[in-house]
Amino acid sequence: MSALDVKFAGPMCSLQDQGRMGFMRFGVTESGPMDRSAFSILAAMLDTPDGFNAIEVSLAGIAVTAKQTLTLGFCGGEFALSIGGEPVAPWGVFTLHAGKTLTIRAGASGSWGYLGCVGGFDTQAWLGSESSHLPSGLCGGYLAAGDGFDPRGQALREDLNCVLPVPDFSRFSGVAHLVLGPQDELFPDVAKQTLFQADFEVSREFDRMGMRLNGATLSPEDALSIPSEAIIRGSVQVPGHGDPIVLLADHQTTGGYPKIATVITCDQDRLAQARAGDRVAFREISVENGVQMTRENAATCSAWISEIGAYRGSLAEKLNRVNLISGIVGPDGVPRH
Numbered sequence: 001m002s003a004l005d006v007k008f009a010g011p012m013c014s015l016q017d018q019g020r021m022g023f024m025r026f027g028v029t030e031s032g033p034m035d036r037s038a039f040s041i042l043a044a045m046l047d048t049p050d051g052f053n054a055i056e057v058s059l060a061g062i063a064v065t066a067k068q069t070l071t072l073g074f075c076g077g078e079f080a081l082s083i084g085g086e087p088v089a090p091w092g093v094f095t096l097h098a099g100k101t102l103t104i105r106a107g108a109s110g111s112w113g114y115l116g117c118v119g120g121f122d123t124q125a126w127l128g129s130e131s132s133h134l135p136s137g138l139c140g141g142y143l144a145a146g147d148g149f150d151p152r153g154q155a156l157r158e159d160l161n162c163v164l165p166v167p168d169f170s171r172f173s174g175v176a177h178l179v180l181g182p183q184d185e186l187f188p189d190v191a192k193q194t195l196f197q198a199d200f201e202v203s204r205e206f207d208r209m210g211m212r213l214n215g216a217t218l219s220p221e222d223a224l225s226i227p228s229e230a231i232i233r234g235s236v237q238v239p240g241h242g243d244p245i246v247l248l249a250d251h252q253t254t255g256g257y258p259k260i261a262t263v264i265t266c267d268q269d270r271l272a273q274a275r276a277g278d279r280v281a282f283r284e285i286s287v288e289n290g291v292q293m294t295r296e297n298a299a300t301c302s303a304w305i306s307e308i309g310a311y312r313g314s315l316a317e318k319l320n321r322v323n324l325i326s327g328i329v330g331p332d333g334v335p336r337h
Contacts, residue, residue: 006064037102053123074090121149182262
């Protein structure tokens with residue numbers, strides 16, 4: 001009997017880990033979390049820096065029932081969580097008691113969230129990864145009702161329980177930064193100007209493979225039959241219809257459509273949290289500035305992670321960590337600490 005049973009799993013709910021599944025020479029991409037920053041934060045929340053995996057939850061949501069009492073954590077987007085009908089904070093670590101059901105549904109914002117346990121779930125690796133590659137079904141594929149999971153580590157760590165604020169750097173801001181290329185020379189100047197001057201709308205053609213954007217068309221000049229080449233995550237590919245498609249975690253390994261630009265790494269996570277109907281504005285950035293922005297974002301995320309400990313524990317434990325009488329002086333004028 002599994003410790004955690006899936007009662008319901010919406011489309012595109014799957015298991016993902018920190019490792020890289022892909023071996024491009026075998027035609028398999030890296031896969032992995034759509035929002036890698038949120039995934040890393042969850043690993044830190046659950047004190048599992050290495051070998052961590054988690055359930056990636058899509059907008060359609062998921063419901064799981066505990067067969068034994070477990071410590072679970074969730075973060076990513078702003079989903080609506082409840083246990084037995086009682087609301088749970090969208091970012092935090094909590095106890096799911098035996099027999100209770102945790103329900104996760106779409107909330108105020110975001111498209112992808114992550115549900116994990118201490119040590120990760122006990123699953124089998126494939127090509128050095130436990131990530132599901134949904135287009136092929138490799139390493140597990142989609143989750144479904146009746147699937148079960150056991151914790152790989154200690155099941156209960158109530159000392160990790162906490163409620164966390166949703167960090168601003170994790171939210172989709174409506175802006176994504178692009179580096180032009182690798183085939184921007186195949187597009188007329190007007191197409192490149194349009195890319196950075198017009199707003200685009202996230203269409204309903206949005207899954208783990210990519211995000212199609214509606215708006216002004218960006219048709220290349222007689223370049224739809226270029227030789228296929230390797231593709232990287234974040235590429236902005238433009239097929240014959242002229243609508244840009246941002247390639248995401250489960251993108252194809254090769255393709256022959258021209259790629260006008262590439263979304264910088266840190267903005268890929270935020271853009272993935274957009275929803276159909278959201279507006280996107282692109283801003284051009286140099287490679288050097290893109291690297292700098294990504295490093296600054298990583299530093300911001302690391303600093304935020306370092307503060308998680310301050311939110312853990314009971315009220316009494318939090319008060320014990322705080323110097324409540326700093327600066328008090330006695331009647332003799334001697335500072336009291």
